[in-house]
Amino acid sequence: MDNIILKIENLEKNFGKLKAVKNVNLEVKKGDVFGFLGPNGAGKSTTIRMVLGLVNPDKGRIIIDGLEIQKDYKEALKKVGTMVETPSFYEYLTGYENLKLTAKLYQGIKHVDIIKILKKVGLKDRKDNKVKTYSVGMKQRLGLARALINKPQLVILDEPTSGLDPQGKKEIRELIKGLAETEDVTFFICTHQLNEVEQICNRVAILQEGKIIANRHINKKENEKWIEIYTKQKNEAKMILKQDEKIKNMKISKNGLLIYTKETQIEKINSLLNQRGIKVKYIIPEMESLEEYYLKETGGKFDVI
Amino acid sequence: MLFSLIKNEYYKLFRKKKIYIFAMIIAAMAFIPVIINTIEEAGINFTVNTLPLENLSWSTEMIIPIFIAVLVADLITNEYQEGTFKLSLVSSVTRMELLAAKIITLVSVITLLVLFTMMVSYLSGAIFLDWGIPFQFNNVTLTETQGILYTFGLYFLSVIPLSAFGILIMFLGFKLESGGSVVGLTIGIFFIMNIIRQLSKLMRPLVLSNYFNTGYLLSSDGMSDKLIILIIVSLVYGLAFFGLSVSDLIKKDIVK
Numbered sequence: 001m002d003n004i005i006l007k008i009e010n011l012e013k014n015f016g017k018l019k020a021v022k023n024v025n026l027e028v029k030k031g032d033v034f035g036f037l038g039p040n041g042a043g044k045s046t047t048i049r050m051v052l053g054l055v056n057p058d059k060g061r062i063i064i065d066g067l068e069i070q071k072d073y074k075e076a077l078k079k080v081g082t083m084v085e086t087p088s089f090y091e092y093l094t095g096y097e098n099l100k101l102t103a104k105l106y107q108g109i110k111h112v113d114i115i116k117i118l119k120k121v122g123l124k125d126r127k128d129n130k131v132k133t134y135s136v137g138m139k140q141r142l143g144l145a146r147a148l149i150n151k152p153q154l155v156i157l158d159e160p161t162s163g164l165d166p167q168g169k170k171e172i173r174e175l176i177k178g179l180a181e182t183e184d185v186t187f188f189i190c191t192h193q194l195n196e197v198e199q200i201c202n203r204v205a206i207l208q209e210g211k212i213i214a215n216r217h218i219n220k221k222e223n224e225k226w227i228e229i230y231t232k233q234k235n236e237a238k239m240i241l242k243q244d245e246k247i248k249n250m251k252i253s254k255n256g257l258l259i260y261t262k263e264t265q266i267e268k269i270n271s272l273l274n275q276r277g278i279k280v281k282y283i284i285p286e287m288e289s290l291e292e293y294y295l296k297e298t299g300g301k302f303d304v305i
Numbered sequence: 306m307l308f309s310l311i312k313n314e315y316y317k318l319f320r321k322k323k324i325y326i327f328a329m330i331i332a333a334m335a336f337i338p339v340i341i342n343t344i345e346e347a348g349i350n351f352t353v354n355t356l357p358l359e360n361l362s363w364s365t366e367m368i369i370p371i372f373i374a375v376l377v378a379d380l381i382t383n384e385y386q387e388g389t390f391k392l393s394l395v396s397s398v399t400r401m402e403l404l405a406a407k408i409i410t411l412v413s414v415i416t417l418l419v420l421f422t423m424m425v426s427y428l429s430g431a432i433f434l435d436w437g438i439p440f441q442f443n444n445v446t447l448t449e450t451q452g453i454l455y456t457f458g459l460y461f462l463s464v465i466p467l468s469a470f471g472i473l474i475m476f477l478g479f480k481l482e483s484g485g486s487v488v489g490l491t492i493g494i495f496f497i498m499n500i501i502r503q504l505s506k507l508m509r510p511l512v513l514s515n516y517f518n519t520g521y522l523l524s525s526d527g528m529s530d531k532l533i534i535l536i537i538v539s540l541v542y543g544l545a546f547f548g549l550s551v552s553d554l555i556k557k558d559i560v561k
Contacts, residue, residue, distance in 0.1 A: 015558075049558075049559070049560065052391075052394075052395050053394065053395075054391055054394060054395070054558070054559040054560075055558040055559065055560065056556065056558060073397075073399060074397050074398075074399060075397075077395065077396070077397040078397045080395070082395050084388075084391065084395070085388075086388075088387055088388030088389045088391075088392065089389070090317060090320075090389060092320060092321060093317070093320060097316075097320075101313050101316065101317075101392075102392065102396055104309045104312065104313055105306070105309055105310070105313075105393060105396040105397065105398060106396065106397070146392075150396070
């Protein structure tokens with residue numbers, strides 16, 4: 001339980017006859033970069049707004065680091081930084097002034113902290129320009145700076161790369177990845193872009209028509225996956241590979257042997273089997289990508305950018 | 306937290322041009338009677354003692370109610386529509402704290418503008434006009450200092466009904482979708498209030514705008530009774546619309 005930073009239980013929200021969120025349950029662990037994926041209109045933003053206390057749920061509980069937001073709103077939200085959709089700013093104020101307004105609502109955030117965060121998002125040189133002169137990408141970066149200003153444990157981002165050109169998207173993703181690694185921040189990222197989740201998240205939940213239809217880890221190249229070894233000498237191969245501690249699971253398949261291990265082990269396994277006289281025809285890793293998986297799950301309702 | 310929120314509201318307000326424009330309009334309007342005074346054909350003789358009371362009339366019955374609409378549009382409606390209203394709420398601020406900060410800002414800015422009107426009236430009067438006949442109240446001739454204190458009291462009392470009006474408009478500010486419609490509806494409500502005042506003697510005491518220009522408190526006997534009615538009517542309006550705003554804001558789903 002201590003490792004869970006965000007827990008959503010039986011969350012429901014109706015807008016009139018529209019059931020926007022239907023019995024959503026999920027858990028985000030500390031250190032996760034959690035992707036909350038779904039097509040437009042799936043209920044992602046409504047869920048996020050309920051987590052932030054902006055929309056009142058009809059049913060369910062939201063717990064942030066052990067604090068239920070319906071009961072301990074102030075304390076729970078102190079641990080959270082957020083950027084909801086296209087970030088809004090006081091356009092007639094400068095980037096620095098916008099951050100200062102937010103900083104005043106927390107204790108102990110000084111001028112140097114604001115400058116440091118502006119430097120981190122690459123806006124230090126533009127801090128004294130009015131936000132109305134900023135590009136969309138700069139506004140997204142300023143939104144990210146605002147989300148991080150209170151040194152949150154959990155950062156909730158709603159479509160953080162929305163409206164950005166490919167270069168801008170890349171910059172924001174790099175920034176999130178870097179922050180997750182260096183600042184020990186948990187990210188909860190709401191998006192409809194599959195490749196975004198694939199690139200920066202380690203876990204994903206998929207929402208469709210208000211319901212969570214899948215919740216799983218994301219296979220990255222360095223992660224373990226099922227690999228099929230095409231050979232007629234199935235049992236001999238199994239006996240040899242049984243000794244290998246890096247193989248977590250193994251079963252006989254129609255074409256030979258299925259093993260569960262890291263993709264980086266393929267070359268080693270191949271040479272081991274060859275050395276022991278096993279004729280290997282092919283070694284094929286499981287090819288299903290996140291994109292294929294989710295297109296299958298949702299019936300092709302995602303943007304693949 | 307409340308203090309920080311109020312400071313933020315003031316910071317935003319004074320970084321915009323609107324408050325300066327209204328201050329300039331008030332200063333210019335306060336000067337108009339001084340100009341009229343120089344026209345012999347007009348047959349009007351304003352003095353330092355009478356000018357602030359003359360200016361209390363138009364400022365509270367025309368300029369400040371419009372400014373209230375513009376201020377509410379900025380504090381509530383435009384912020385909600387532009388998505389900046391939620392910024393404080395996601396920064397560990399409760400809805401009640403934010404509402405309280407907005408109301409305190411509204412009332413304090415109304416107070417500042419009312420006092421500014423009095424200040425520029427005295428200033429322009431002192432530079433260009435004579436002190437004239439001393440102030441009289443209940444058949445007692447007041448010293449100049451006492452006259453200033455009474456005038457200050459009247460200006461200060463006008464803040465009470467004007468603030469209640471501000472809270473009424475604030476409630477509408479949550480309901481409407483643009484700053485323009487807040488200003489338009491405020492002018493409409495103010496116009497209707499004034500028509501009711503003119504047409505129905507029976508309804509007049511119930512109409513809030515009847516109390517904006519507190520100069521009437523000096524005009525005849527029974528000042529304390531009139532003052533009590535002013536406070537009661539203002540409180541009823543203020544508390545009723547404050548309650549409605551609280552109930553509305555607590556239930557509101559903030560989707561922008």
